[in-house]
Amino acid sequence: MRDYQYNYRNKRENKTKMTENIVEVKNLTKIYDEGDVLAVDDISLTLKKGEIFALLGPNGAGKTTTISMLATLLKPTKGTATVNSYNIDEDPDKVRKSIGVVFQEPSLDGDMKAEENLELHAILYGMSKSERREKIKEVLKLVNLDDKAEMYTKNYSGGMKRRLEIARGLIHNPQMLFLDEPTLGLDPQTRRKIWEKIKQLNEELKMTILITTHYMEEADVLADRICIMDHGKIIALDTSENLKHQLSGDIIEIELENVHNLSMIPQLISQLKEIKGIKDVKIGAKGDQGVADMTMNLPAGMKNMNPQMMQMIQQQMKEIMTDAKKFVRATKKFPMASNFFSRAPLEAKERVANLFKGNKDLLEELPKNMKETILKIQSGEYEEKQKNENPLLTISCENGAKQITEIIQKISNSDNLNIKSVQMHNPTLEDVFLFYTGREIREESSNNTEDVKKLIQMRQLRQNK
């Protein structure tokens, strides 16, 4: 029989003696064959025993995929990891026994009572009868569900379900707990309560916890260290303090209005960057719309793409745009083509429409919404949906009060650019994210162009293999 108090003290002693790594990830990579998605792109990191570690990133960043690999549900395409000193490829059984996992998606059996859900789990993890009886009571109490043990879980509220799932993950005394978006979709109070539980687990049981989230605040409040992930890559890994510290100084946000010619903005940015004391300037739009002015309108996610790749795309784009057959073939190879097309400027759409003039057969082969748009353009019925979003300059500078006058001067000097609003604040984690990724973290920020970028990276990765 395991004694909880005893265990607890034991672990604490261990912790003071050594700061060993409980998780070691090396070059972990995952490509989903279905849809050709590079979900996790060569990440390496270590978790220290006893810490709360947050994987922070927008939808589709690859957080769940990473957890699935560490929990030995998914095989990595490349790379490996050890969890509790067991290798995930060689000892999946031992890894599983030593970890608790709370999935992003619900995973309770609603037709069983809460207690039965826990009982089944305990048996699957090979616990003896007396052991599990005690442990089930203990974890139910821990998440304050001891008076609801006899309820069918389908009658639980969202927050209760989440708490029960966390409790379930704790039954078999794991040393490492994976929590995939534990507070997703919960109201602020419930979220706060779950945060408290997580802190409590970490402090009282000395449990190492890996939590994924796309809430900045969650990572900020809970985590000892934060790993910012985007497009399957680690873009920053440090304590919240240090991450913010890297952006020491001030953040100035300037919203422009009535911008007719977006092509002046890159020029403006380089002018601003010349000002002494300015560290970086990022451009986004209110509402996460990109403003880069290119043959095809590339949204925010692609602004930070390396220029060679950009050129490559544009080159191919030009070629495709001259031949209806090639265009059709490209749309078939490229699942996101029709989304891309709908984002393209009117001029580009008209060119495509011209391409298909008198080419009814080929037109039939295009995706439906593309075909419809082209037919409308050809018959002159097409109206472009105008989305007038204001460009937003986010400027990181050493001393906002000093530099702001010069910044405003520079902007007013350029013709046609009016300032709508100016804001200044201390760097937040959100700014950190913006400056690392070039875009703001938002709940629904996953967009197709990012997938395009991933596709291209993946092709290169495969060619290099």
Add this chain to the structure above:
Amino acid sequence: MSRKVSSYVKIEGRMRWEAIWVLSKRELLAFVRNKTRIISSIAQALLFLFVFSGGFFSIDISIDGVDVSPMAFVASGIIAMAILFSGVFGGLGIIRDRMFGFMRELLVAPISRRTLMTGKTLGVALQSLLQCLIMAVISVAMGFFGYDPSLIWRIILLMPIALLFSLGVVGIGLTISTRLTDFQSFGLIQTFLIMPMFWLSGALFAFNSVPEIMQIIMMFNPISYGVDIFRYVILGVSFFPLWVNLLVLSAFAAILILIGANSFSNMQIS
């Protein structure tokens, strides 16, 4: 599909009996708690019974020269059908587990897929057995087979036979439900696979009363042998020899459990 499948990590290793038992118990509990399912299946069986044994086809039935009452004939067929329907529908539980996410919990547990599959199979088979027993007891109580004390041990003997029969059927259920991700396509399977198997099993009409071509088709339906062996045990008469029935049912069970195990092992979380 097959490529993605390979990316799941599967635990190899021995079977864990306690895990198998808790998984089967879960299926049994689900069955016992689902009162509407039990009641509606009984109601449906009784409906078939009254329609087919009394109303439309009041023909004399004789098997192997022995006259059998239509009531006893249809009732024994319906008891066999309990195995077919609950076996296949029990497999549906897998679709539900995947849709509602519980499968994730099962797949990340430190148990082998073989353990999981065995637990599921056993659970569904026990469900079918229970359903079959309920039907048999009702039929006996209502006097469909007359009042003969030997019925008691006949029903007891029926249980191991029913288990053998249900293994093949559960294999069908598992194979289907590990490949479907939602209930919609299940309707199609029911219309084009389960119902034909039911109608062409001889549960409701005598094998020797239909045209030869239909007899040949029925001989290719493994369910026919299950129905026949049930009659052998309950009524003491059958169209096929006992050893043929046993042989076909054993082969049916072995093949479908293998196919089912393979599908189960390659199953993905939707």
